Amino acid sequence: MKKYSNSTEVDFVVIGAGAAGGIMAKQLSVAGFSVVVLEQGGWGKYGREHEYNKDEWLNRNLSDDDRLMSDPSRQRNTFRPNDKVKAVPGNHSYGCVVGGGTVTYGGSNWRHLPYEFREASHDPTIPSGTGMADWPVTYEELEPYYTQAEWETGVSGLRVDSPFLAPMSKDYPVPPMPLKSSGALMKTAAAKMGLTVVPGPLAIISQPYMGRGACVNCGICSGYGCQVRARSSSAVTMFPIAEKTGRCEIRVKSYVREITLDNSGRVNGVIYFDAQKREQRQKAKSVILSANAGESARLLLLSKSSRFPDGLANSSGLVGKYVMFGNGAGASGLFEHPLNEYKGVISGAGIVDYVPSDPKRGFYGGGRMTARGYLTPFELGLGGLSPGTPRWGAGYKKALEEEANHRMTINCFVTQLPLETNRIDLDPDVKDEWGLPAMRITSSAHPDDIKNMEFFRKKSIEILEAAGAKKIWAPQVAASRNGAHNRGTCRMGNDPKKSVVDKYHRTHDVANLFVVDGSSFVTGGRNHPTLTIEALAFRAAEHIIQDAKKGALLTKS
Amino acid sequence: MSTKGRSRRSFLVESLTGLNAAWVAANYPGILAAQNYVRKSVEAGQTPRLAVLTESQAVEVEAMTAQIIPTDSTPGAREARCVHFIDRALATFARDKQQAYVQGLQELDTKTRQLYPDAQKFSALTSEQQIKTLTEIEKTPFFETVRVHTIIGFLSRPEHGGNHEKVGWKLIGYDDSLNHKPPFGYYDAQAQS
Numbered sequence: 001m002k003k004y005s006n007s008t009e010v011d012f013v014v015i016g017a018g019a020a021g022g023i024m025a026k027q028l029s030v031a032g033f034s035v036v037v038l039e040q041g042g043w044g045k046y047g048r049e050h051e052y053n054k055d056e057w058l059n060r061n062l063s064d065d066d067r068l069m070s071d072p073s074r075q076r077n078t079f080r081p082n083d084k085v086k087a088v089p090g091n092h093s094y095g096c097v098v099g100g101g102t103v104t105y106g107g108s109n110w111r112h113l114p115y116e117f118r119e120a121s122h123d124p125t126i127p128s129g130t131g132m133a134d135w136p137v138t139y140e141e142l143e144p145y146y147t148q149a150e151w152e153t154g155v156s157g158l159r160v161d162s163p164f165l166a167p168m169s170k171d172y173p174v175p176p177m178p179l180k181s182s183g184a185l186m187k188t189a190a191a192k193m194g195l196t197v198v199p200g201p202l203a204i205i206s207q208p209y210m211g212r213g214a215c216v217n218c219g220i221c222s223g224y225g226c227q228v229r230a231r232s233s234s235a236v237t238m239f240p241i242a243e244k245t246g247r248c249e250i251r252v253k254s255y256v257r258e259i260t261l262d263n264s265g266r267v268n269g270v271i272y273f274d275a276q277k278r279e280q281r282q283k284a285k286s287v288i289l290s291a292n293a294g295e296s297a298r299l300l301l302l303s304k305s306s307r308f309p310d311g312l313a314n315s316s317g318l319v320g321k322y323v324m325f326g327n328g329a330g331a332s333g334l335f336e337h338p339l340n341e342y343k344g345v346i347s348g349a350g351i352v353d354y355v356p357s358d359p360k361r362g363f364y365g366g367g368r369m370t371a372r373g374y375l376t377p378f379e380l381g382l383g384g385l386s387p388g389t390p391r392w393g394a395g396y397k398k399a400l401e402e403e404a405n406h407r408m409t410i411n412c413f414v415t416q417l418p419l420e421t422n423r424i425d426l427d428p429d430v431k432d433e434w435g436l437p438a439m440r441i442t443s444s445a446h447p448d449d450i451k452n453m454e455f456f457r458k459k460s461i462e463i464l465e466a467a468g469a470k471k472i473w474a475p476q477v478a479a480s481r482n483g484a485h486n487r488g489t490c491r492m493g494n495d496p497k498k499s500v501v502d503k504y505h506r507t508h509d510v511a512n513l514f515v516v517d518g519s520s521f522v523t524g525g526r527n528h529p530t531l532t533i534e535a536l537a538f539r540a541a542e543h544i545i546q547d548a549k550k551g552a553l554l555t556k557s
Numbered sequence: 558m559s560t561k562g563r564s565r566r567s568f569l570v571e572s573l574t575g576l577n578a579a580w581v582a583a584n585y586p587g588i589l590a591a592q593n594y595v596r597k598s599v600e601a602g603q604t605p606r607l608a609v610l611t612e613s614q615a616v617e618v619e620a621m622t623a624q625i626i627p628t629d630s631t632p633g634a635r636e637a638r639c640v641h642f643i644d645r646a647l648a649t650f651a652r653d654k655q656q657a658y659v660q661g662l663q664e665l666d667t668k669t670r671q672l673y674p675d676a677q678k679f680s681a682l683t684s685e686q687q688i689k690t691l692t693e694i695e696k697t698p699f700f701e702t703v704r705v706h707t708i709i710g711f712l713s714r715p716e717h718g719g720n721h722e723k724v725g726w727k728l729i730g731y732d733d734s735l736n737h738k739p740p741f742g743y744y745d746a747q748a749q750s
Binding site: 054055056057058060061178179180181182183184185187188216217218219220335337338339340341342343344377378380381382391392393394396397400401404405 | 624625626627629631633649650688691695704705707708709711712713714717725726728729730731732735736737738739740741742743744745746747748749
């Protein structure tokens with residue numbers, strides 16, 4: 001792999017090696033630019049994926065070198081529901097390895113629907129006083145990049161013509177993953193209720209594709225690296241291509257603490273801690289921030305200067321605001337015959353009829369209902385039994401035997417209103433392991449979000465009833481507090497006073513600084529952010545490359 | 558905790574000595590189960606050694622695990638060798654729990670004598686008495702730790718010391734081949750046919 005010295009001024013530093021960082025690194029290096037990717041996590045089993053473990057006990061006790069997610073005891077964070085109370089230690093965690101969250105995620109790859117980019121101006125159910133705004137990008141503009149993301153990463157699925165799904169200009173590159181029993185039961189219910197079931201689009205390949213093998217339905221999936229490279233993470237799709245150009249260096253265990261400015265107000269590089277926590281500098285002509293919505297916002301807020309006393313690129317005061325973590329609801333049921341849901345991928349078929357917000361419901365909100373039930377042996381034994389079963393003894397053992405493999409769960413991924421009061425900022429008291437102010441999360445749900453989650457909770461119960469469940473339970477709905485689906489903290493827009501980045505992800509305040517990840521989301525869609533992050537990244541890369549080739553981006557003004 | 562390096566066979570057999578004949582008679586089925594277990598593990602040439610727990614501690618921990626996932630018509634925590642999973646965990650990933658076990662077992666002993674003044678130790682109680690004792694402490698962090706460790710030991714990969722001969726996975730019908738082909742379950746098979 002190409003190595004650059006810290007004093008070499010590279011064309012681009014990309015901060016964060018996740019879904020977006022992988023695409024930026026690959027597109028920019030293939031286009032001929034020099035790129036250094038700084039990733040705070042490690043390599044994982046990059047290039048030797050067959051060494052990923054499928055061992056639940058080991059996976060709960062990974063060494064710092066083998067961890068794939070951030071560790072809230074090191075990457076500390078705090079939480080409070082509102083400004084009136086003091087924040088308490090939180091357990092926000094996100095992908096932290098080359099490949100980021102795409103190394104371990106379930107792989108759902110739904111597109112946003114066309115109207116999800118302009119709900120603010122078109123949806124009469126949106127309550128007043130929220131941060132809902134139209135995106136500066138339309139679905140039609142983004143559609144080619146959705147297709148590019150699906151084909152360059154490898155997404156399995158079935159193109160279905162439906163008002164509840166985004167129209168596609170091209171089929172998925174590989175067919176959907178096999179129907180599971182939860183999907184079959186969902187279909188039974190949907191037939192009775194007149195609903196639409198489609199296979200879930202997944203970044204997991206069902207057939208060999210681009211030199212990678214098909215999924216073997218191993219059953220130890222989400223939360224684990226994929227041994228057969230069937231999960232289309234950026235670590236097996238984007239970074240190997242970037243490396244082969246000979247122009248891209250991926251530097252792991254490199255935790256950026258500040259993006260630095262020159263006298264003219266352009267960024268000129270970054271300061272980061274290496275694996276030994278020694279401070280290093282990397283010079284760059286341009287910086288791409290792809291550290292995910294929480295960390296990208298935090299890094300901007302940490303990068304204070306006389307020019308930007310409230311944080312870099314934060315003249316709007318909006319950096320960190322409108323954070324959305326992703327709301328959910330659902331229900332579980334037990335069925336007479338075994339489903340064996342643990343075999344195969346975690347997320348199966350989906351009911352899509354309730355994606356749009358409906359004025360008849362009396363509140364704003366929609367969502368997608370996905371068929372699940374996947375439980376690993378530990379998940380079953382430690383928390384997978386139905387409510388009321390004994391926690392130990394003969395009764396526990398009986399339930400363990402009887403309920404194993406008979407459970408189906410409906411997980412709904414639903415809307416979340418962006419609120420200015422929900423935000424990421426710097427905790428005034430708590431420091432992370434590197435001595436930097438910890439991320440502080442302030443977040444509460446809008447009343448419509450709660451009503452919407454409750455709607456989906458009840459609807460999940462109805463569907464399980466129609467499917468013939470013998471016993472059904474549904475946890476109470478609750479506001480989200482954190483999570484890897486974080487987005488919205490550097491929203492995009494045309495007005496520099498009301499947004500942080502422009503429609504091509506360039507910060508309004510700094511000409512050679514870009515934020516390309518879930519931060520730029522204006523609204524949350526129906527959760528499931530990854531494919532939209534990727535489509536936006538491909539689009540951003542195209543424009544950044546055009547600008548860079550013209551010269552303006554990479555030469556000092 | 559010291560490393561005695563004594564075999565499991567020896568600690569189980571020795572744990573039975575010193576008990577009076579009446580108690581042995583009253584608890585014969587349970588003791589028989591323990592002896593059968595010991596015989597089987599000896600026949601299989603598997604006599605794992607203790608790394609962290611002393612022999613007497615291991616007997617008490619095993620008695621707890623055998624109530625958390627009891628043996629009935631199918632194997633339980635005893636046959637899964639959960640106590641060996643726990644011992645190994647205390648030497649490795651759960652090192653930080655060593656003191657909790659020492660202290661928790663002392664408290665268990667205190668609770669046992671409080672409820673049954675004539676009892677010598679928890680493991681010597683009848684099954685009913687053990688259940689009553691554990692019910693009294695089931696809200697304590699120590700019981701929760703042992704409960705979680707027992708379940709994990711029952712369902713984790715056998716190389717960690719528990720789930721011996723995959724008895725835990727057999728109970729829940731888990732196929733560990735890590736390679737499955739559809740149809741996976743009853744309902745998708747029905748949908749295909």
